[in-house]
Amino acid sequence: MKTIRRLIYREVLTSIALVVLGFLALFFFFDLVDELQYLGKNNGLVGESTYQIKHALLYVALLIPNHLYELLPISVLIGSIFVMARLAQSSEYTILRTSGLGPWRALKLLLWLGAFFVALSFVVGDYISPVSERAAQLLKARYQSKITIGQTGAWLKEKQAGRSFIVNVSELSPEGEMHGVRIYEFNSTGLIVSTTEAPKAAFSSGTAWLLSNVTRTEFAVSASANGASANAAPQQARVSRSAVASFRWPTEISTEMVSVALLRPDRMATIDLFNYIRHLEANGQTSQRYEIEFWRKVFYPLSCLVMVMLALPFAYLHFRSGSITGYVFAGVMIGISFFLLNNVFGYIGNLRNWQPWLAAATPGLIYMGISMGAFGWLVLRR
Template structure:
């Protein structure tokens, strides 16, 4: 059995690597063509072809994370169908490779792809995506990483509440163009603090180049006034950490699972809606597991009998199944956010649908025929 497993594993890994390389090359080409329109613009500060190549290269881990379940399906279908076409799988069956042993072998291989998908999506992709955005911000003079208005965060301290706006975050953790709006217990704005730079150290924000406006509205009529003061530095105690700020500046699907969890807790503690982030959190949990679904879905192709012309047809069918899974996964994310569905169900539904499909195909083609 070790020899059989080694044969299957080597062939599947080679096929998956080849398909993944082809898809990544295609996405790399499209991304680079899309970046050509940004090269040489007057607003670009030295953003040339070299910087564009680095930028699209840094996007590869994000594409790899999105494509892995699809390429696992296509590569495994190709190997299983080729084994069936050349009668190799018939020989393997006569050598003792029963349906359940084959399923167990593929599930072990699928676990390896699950670990790879999780590692890429949770560690490599967030770092590379953030580096790519910082590179583009540096050369194109575009500072906002989370839309034109940057990221917004909220915090409560006793009777007071604060709304914090951060435009961007440097590689060293420096915050640029931060604004802090202070509200009293009744929800009235009492002060606004602006800082050109800020650093988060030991549970406090150290602001530099500060301009503070206090709105004194306790009086009536002409006694209400705005007091403006300028300070070189100012310390603001806050529970908002640099990790929370970096999470808010990134797209939810590019965040680490742990960062998403901590940010959801922060939103819940401050009475903010976390539906979007909860869906993305559970998608990060369930998405790598879809590799297991894909290898099970590919196993019945080894039990099909077809002529030479049928191989390309079944591989094309695998491509369509993979694309449909990707589309269904995105559609459920949008529908769940709009319809306020249960987050874990929204994230797990596509995988459960395809799990039922794969088990039904396995039962019909493998056990009943």
């Protein structure tokens, strides 16, 4: 049995590696062609600030881990189908069956192989891809001068001891500094108390922001708002402005939270998404989109198990000469359909306000049902 396991694992791993290399080379070429339009551009400076071909190659290379994470389940499916179909076509799998490789034992072998790719997908998606994606965005921002979304940037909210704050960050520089920071402070009744604006801010010791060249506006609360009698003369609203060189604002909004708000949530680590979801819920903000992305990060690596289950029935089909190509093409279509369905259910779940875990797990459950049905019909009944 050890010889059979070694044979199948060697063939499947080799096939999956070739498929992965082919996909990554294709995406590397497409990304590089897309980056050619930015060559020679800079952020208004000269010298090293010019975007050159070496920078484009480095940027495209930093995108490879994210492509690997997205393409790994499809590659596992295509590589496994190719090996299973080739073994069936050459009658090698029939010999393996007569040597004691029953359906459940074969399924167990492939599931162990799928578990390896589940672990690999989790490591790449949760540790390597977020780091490389952030490095790629910072590299690109060095020549575009900023990381931002839309015209207004990112908006965050926080509650502190009876006060609430709404924070707007326009841009995030390559050095990790925030630009165009505006902080709106409200009291417990929802009245605005102060506004703080700063062209630049930095994270200080993880529990505060250090703002530079601050313009602070404070609004005095009128007598009627404080519960004065109706016969008392109403006071004029007082507005005081002050400018300070630096201002320290205590906050629990961390670097990762700002990065999640400014970057795509599907490119962040699972723990960063979880902390950001808790922050949104604690401040009464909707977290549906980020919860769906969180559960997708949890369930997506498990799709590698589903893919090897889908590949096993191909070993029990009867092939004619040259017909293996059609089955490999069917595997490609199945993988693409899973990728599309996984994205579509994320958008539908967000629009229909589904349970986040259900929206993320439904594509995998559908394809698991298909694989179990194919396994029962082609493997057990025939």
